[in-house]
Amino acid sequence: SQWGEENLQALSIQEGEDVTMNCSYKTYTTVVHWYRQDSGRGPALIILIRSNEREKRSGRLRATLDTSSQSSSLSITAAQCEDTAVYFCATKPSSFSKLVFGQGTSLSVVP
Amino acid sequence: EAAVTQSPRNKVAVTGGKVTLSCNQTNNHNNMYWYRQDTGHGLRLIHYSYGAGSTEKGDIPDGYKASRPSQENFSLILELATPSQTSVYFCASGDAWTANSDYTFGSGTRLLVI
Numbered sequence: 001s002q003w004g005e006e007n008l009q010a011l012s013i014q015e016g017e018d019v020t021m022n023c024s025y026k027t028y029t030t031v032v033h034w035y036r037q038d039s040g041r042g043p044a045l046i047i048l049i050r051s052n053e054r055e056k057r058s059g060r061l062r063a064t065l066d067t068s069s070q071s072s073s074l075s076i077t078a079a080q081c082e083d084t085a086v087y088f089c090a091t092k093p094s095s096f097s098k099l100v101f102g103q104g105t106s107l108s109v110v111p
Numbered sequence: 112e113a114a115v116t117q118s119p120r121n122k123v124a125v126t127g128g129k130v131t132l133s134c135n136q137t138n139n140h141n142n143m144y145w146y147r148q149d150t151g152h153g154l155r156l157i158h159y160s161y162g163a164g165s166t167e168k169g170d171i172p173d174g175y176k177a178s179r180p181s182q183e184n185f186s187l188i189l190e191l192a193t194p195s196q197t198s199v200y201f202c203a204s205g206d207a208w209t210a211n212s213d214y215t216f217g218s219g220t221r222l223l224v225i
């Protein structure tokens with residue numbers, strides 16, 4: 001619950017570069033959601049990885065999950081300017097509990 | 112298309128006034144949530160609901176009330192608005208009975224308390 005009080009991390013990369021964003025969580029999770037928030041919009045789910053999966057791919061996105069270190073990562077291959085957004089991870093301690101959102105990363109992709 | 116709609120999109124309120132933010136969902140989700148997001152920060156949970164007639168306190172409920180009169184509608188009420196409540200407010204809905212279900216968010220209400 002305290003994650004939302006922290007400042008967003010900021011990353012700036014050039015178009016065409018690969019980027020990885022990390023997320024560490026504090027309790028067991030059944031699933032990790034990664035959300036993307038465009039400027040002036042609400043967050044939207046872009047990829048989800050379950051606790052029994054180590055890697056999940058969707059287009060240029062790749063999510064990993066390491067339950068032993070309680071961490072997840074989101075990688076974007078060959079980033080484009082339109083990937084500029086804020087990215088949040090969210091965890092779920094049990095199947096029917098609320099999502100717990102991480103602090104978020106503000107990604108800026110410049111030409 | 113299933114959606115979460117928030118109104119108003121923008122609101123200016125005076126200190127001490129009452130503000131009501133509205134949220135409507137057509138996803139037929141049981142759960143609904145209110146978050147606030149301050150510039151440069153993440154999402155903080157204010158109130159949530161498991162269904163019509165239910166409201167629960169989130170992580171930062173002080174100064175806010177919530178109302179869930181129906182499955183579709185969930186309101187956030189600021190009885191006595193203060194400048195510290197200036198923020199962007201997001202409503203979301205989620206399916207209680209699907210372990211991997213995601214949240215669907217509205218586009219937000221930008222509130223300025225002067």
